[in-house]
Amino acid sequence: xxxxxxxxxxxxxxxxxxxxxxxxxxxxxxxxxxxxxxxxxxxxxxxxxxxxxxxxxxxxxxxxxxxxxxxxxxxxxxxxxxxxxxxxxxxxxxxxxxxxxxx
Numbered sequence: 001x002x003x004x005x006x007x008x009x010x011x012x013x014x015x016x017x018x019x020x021x022x023x024x025x026x027x028x029x030x031x032x033x034x035x036x037x038x039x040x041x042x043x044x045x046x047x048x049x050x051x052x053x054x055x056x057x058x059x060x061x062x063x064x065x066x067x068x069x070x071x072x073x074x075x076x077x078x079x080x081x082x083x084x085x086x087x088x089x090x091x092x093x094x095x096x097x098x099x100x101x102x103x
Contacts, residue, residue: 044087046087046091047083047087047090047091047092048091049091049092049093050090050092052077061080065080065081065082066080066082068081068103070094070099070101072097073094073095073097079101079103084101085103088102089101089102089103
């Protein structure tokens with residue numbers, strides 16, 4: 001009962017801000033049955049200034065593991081998708097040039 005009250009208040013507050021113009025009076029699912037779909041806002045921490053390991057020393061990686069690769073200013077980096085799935089964002093830099101990796 002308390003969760004439905006909190007969700008109702010949340011939806012009323014949000015209706016007046018980010019969701020202005022949305023009609024919450026019509027819904028197919030009862031409000032008290034709506035549950036969280038995942039982590040809260042800012043609940044997935046970005047990786048910032050990650051530490052790198054040479055490929056031959058990355059013994060935690062499988063030979064066929066997927067990575068998102070970036071080659072910039074003569075430097076190659078690999079961001080394992082297995083790790084990106086937990087963090088989704090990497091704040092990195094190639095020298096003085098900032099880079100945001102998004103997954």
